[in-house]
Amino acid sequence: MRTTQIRLAARPEGEPEDGCFETVQVELPDLRDGEVLLRVVYLSLDPYVRGRMSSxxxxxxxxxLGDVVVGGTVCQVVASRAPEVPEGAFVLSYSGWQTHAVAPARAVRRLDPAAAPVSTALGVLGMPGFTAYAGLLEIGRPQPGETVVVAAATGPVGSAVGQIARLKGARAVGIAGGPVKCRALLDEFGFDAALDHRSPRFVADLKAAVPNGIDVYFENVGGPVLSAVVPRLNTYARVPVCGLIAQYNGTAPVPTSDRxxxxxxxxxxxxxxxxxxxxxxxxxxxxRDFVRDMTGWVRDGSVRYxxxxxxxxxxAPEAFRGLLRGANFGKLLVQVGEDPTR
Structure with a gap:
């Protein structure tokens, strides 16, 4: 079995260009006892991978250099020498940017296509959903009547943060880029207010949207959005810092002295x-609480994705660059192979 792989060929300076990636075809090793041969169906593209490309x-x-670019995947088992993971099963793995992989059976987790679309294991029912759930509830601890603000609010983490906040009785204010995304925050995800960080009135709009200040700010972005939010934070506000995507492609050190x-x-x-x-x-x-709660919320429509x-x-390289610019709308996936469940 041959696999097509996208490898890291050079470390990016700023935005990852095509020259940072190399596409190769290689032979996979024969299966040994306890291993499975996987066909990648979906590949997850996530901002943290940009940091892994840097030294x-x-x-x-x-x-x-020369490594397969990392990433979570949903795969179908093509062949198995592990009875607990039979041929044809769907699994969550960490196979990265390639079409096929060999993995130890102990390193994959079986998925039930009847319970939820298998792609959700990379999004709302996977790492991004868990990031939102644990970061908000453990660090943010929103209380009924409080105001929760989240940046990158139409992404897989941000959209879940706002919806969970509302389920806990808080008011959810989302920050996104452009009127289409802001409208979706209101109409699709049920946020109480939506703000366009690209608007020249963003700072004034933020002030108007949080008349009682901000109790929880879930940080995904950094940069000018953070600068606008901080003056609106209430005493004892909580700030879970999940990501700083506005800085990931930076080529110069962020000036720190005065700020x-x-x-x-x-x-x-x-x-x-x-x-x-x-x-x-x-x-x-x-x-365990995440699996129970989020599965139930998705099933009954309380959380949409x-x-x-x-x-x-x-x-994948082109889509990854777009992710770092905020071009995606929702959980960004690459469909690498056929999904027979759909």
């Missing part, structure tokens, strides 16, 4: 709680 120190080790001092003065004088987190640190404490699916592995 800079982060919470996860960088990819090496950092200003930000820390706000943390001090408003008694703010600001905590960065990586979702897997909450797996043991919140994993949107998927942005592009066709073909060859389009």
């Amino acid at each position: 800079a120190r982060s919470y996860a080790a960088p990819m090496e 950092l001092a200003w930000f820390l003065s706000q943390v001090l004088t408003r008694s703010l709680t600001v905590r960065g987190f990586i979702q897997d640190e909450f797996t043991r404490s919140h994993g 949107r998927e942005d699916v592009v066709q073909g592995l060859e389009r």
Whole structure:
């Protein structure tokens, strides 16, 4: 069995260009006992992968040049030497940017296509949904009547944050780019208010949308959006820091001297709680509750989701660049192979 792989050929300086990627075909090894041969159906594109392309120190080790670009996948088992994962089963794996892979059976998790579309294991019922659930409920701790603001609100994390906040009795204000996304926040996801960060009136619109201030700000973006939000934070506000996508393609160090001092003065004088987190640190404490709650909310329509699916592995680099610019609308997936469940 041959697989087509997209590998990291060069470390990006700014936006990852085509030269940063190399497409190759290689032979896969024969299966050994306890292994499965996988056909990739869906590949997840996620902002954290940009950090893995850099050699800079982060919470996860960088990819090496020549590595298959990392990413979560939904796969179908083509052949198996593990009785617990039979041929034909659908599984969640971490096979990355390729068409086929060999993996230990213990490293995959079986999916039930009858319970939910298999693609949701990469979105609302997977890592992005869990990021929203655990970060909001453990760090944000929204209370009835409070105001929760979330940036990148039409993405898979942000849209879930706002809907969970409303389920907990809070008011949800979403920030997104463009009038189409803002309308979807109101009409599709049920937010209480939607703000366009590209509008020249964004700062004034934000002030008007949160007359009682902000109690929870779920940070996905950084940059000018964060600067506009901080003055509106209430005393004892909580800020879960999930991502800073506005800075991921930066080529120069972010100036910190004056802005950092200003930000820390706000943390001090408003008694703010600001905590960065990586979702897997909450797996043991919140994993089972997430599966129970989110599965139920999706099933009964309390939480809605949107998927942005592009066709073909060859389009992954282009789609990934668009993700870092905010071009996607919903959970960005690459359909690598046929999905017989649809």
